[in-house]
Amino acid sequence: MKRLPPLPALHTFLITAQCCNFTRAAEQLYITQGAVSRQIAGLEDHLGYELFIRQARGLDLTAEGREWLPRVQQIFGLIDAAVEQIGEKRETLQLKAPTCVMRWLLPRLLQWQRERPDVPVELTTTVKHGVDFHREQFDAAVMYGAPPDSALASCHLFDEQLTPVCSRPMLEGPMALQTPADLQHHLLLHPTRDERDWNAWLKAANLQLGNVSKGQHFETLDLAMSMASQGTGVAIGDWSLIGDDLSAGRLVMPFELKVKTGLAYYLVFPDKPGPSPKLRELMGWLVEQAQAR
Template sequence: MRRLPPLSAVRVFEAAARHGNFTRAAEELGMTQAAVSYQIKLLEERLGAPLFRRDKRKVVLTEAGARAAPQITRAFDAIDSAFANVRAEDEGLLVISTSNTFANAWLAWRLGSFQMAHPEMAVRLETSDALVNLEGGEVDCAIRAGRGDWPGLAPDLLLPIDFTPMVSPAFLDRHGPLQPADLLRLPLISPHDPWWTVWLREAGVDVPDGPLRPGVRLDSQAHEGHAAIAAQGVAMLTPFFWRNDLAEGRLVRPFEQISTRGYAYWFVAPVGRRNQPKIKRFREWLLAEIGRERPVPVLESYSARQA
């Protein structure tokens, strides 16, 4: 039999510990500050130990409180995740988060085939370059750019991120043939991007410190590529995303050199929910779809890491 203190008081303690402030905890829980103080007092009396030290206008966790708080927060996260799983399954809704670049340059063009293969499931794609919290259950899975080392998430490698300058044929006709050093004087699309400095220095160009030059700043590679197609300048792009435009002559690669910073796109889901049926179906579809276009090394997958 569990000897649990009142869960209402534990909930108040978790919020107060997380905020470090009774007033903000009260606002989150829809209570008065006096009610929060009362619940904390009840819990301390039940445990026979103080959990907070009152210090003028602020409260500070005691040693006992500091030991308990992280475990209680994890327990509430687990409870929230458990019920989020039930809600999501009952609704038959798969929510996917990814960056603007990956959505616009690849996923949005293909996601309909997954939806058609699973008509019983609603699919919502959320695009943002900010990292979303996958533990709360509001988003089921994500496609992220990085090194695949996010705590609590199971990653599967999708696509290494590399990059090289690209231009339209019309732009090249006006300014070519080009040498790497010529890029320092030509209009660049998103010149603030650190990829420019990496590529130029690997090409042997002496690049001064600081911004390369003023230029148009766009918020995703998808927009940058379309600006390059419109002959607005030189864009630093990932060849995989633009291979059709290269093959059909809308874009040209002036140089053979391709650089990388060691990042990749990864499919990620919380470890405990990775094999939830709807997430598993989408992961398998995604790996197969992108594998037909660019094979993924098996040893980089989460499954191989756990073997």
């Protein structure tokens, strides 16, 4: 029996045959163009005939390549179906999310686990705002930023809306926050190393302050919110994430102005093979929670 061709090379052939371009195949496979070319050449050496006709304007399949393509598509279709069917039997859903969304997401996942203990969720947090489903074994992820690339399926959760927040005692006494101009007399807390959030809100409020750069900077939104709740200063927070803190009285909004930044939070998942029934149920529930804020 002749030795079978390597599976990675067959996958590279499939992607290359679908786009007939080494460069585009390399982009989809997250490898270099040279690596794609070498894998195809190695596969051709293994089989003993060429699969592509190399031309200046691109690639064309040879007669043998055209015969191989539907067979390879069938092979990987069977593998995809097996992954989907067996994956549905896995009890725990794997979810990835950035730390900035934890104040909103974590209480809701705990509620989900109380209501649906039969569908446990394992959460992985990260300071980064992306996911690569080709390399990372997650069922879905929460992303913050601009709308996700069209290669990913996504559900919009909510938009980022910036607003100052502080502890309730800061609204009382001789140094009480009554107007935005009063911010000049308080320590400003930044949820990131830069000052873009405060600057965006102050610009919308048509206000210039001399103490923006004198504020205290934190690595995460959670740290800034925690310090604000303790009366250390006034933080710039995302109204979409701190509803529970406001309802519980841990934080208050001294002003009504909320500024949309154009960024948002999204649930993303691989378009193929698509979400399992359990994952679809979880995502629908999270979207309902987001809309009920």
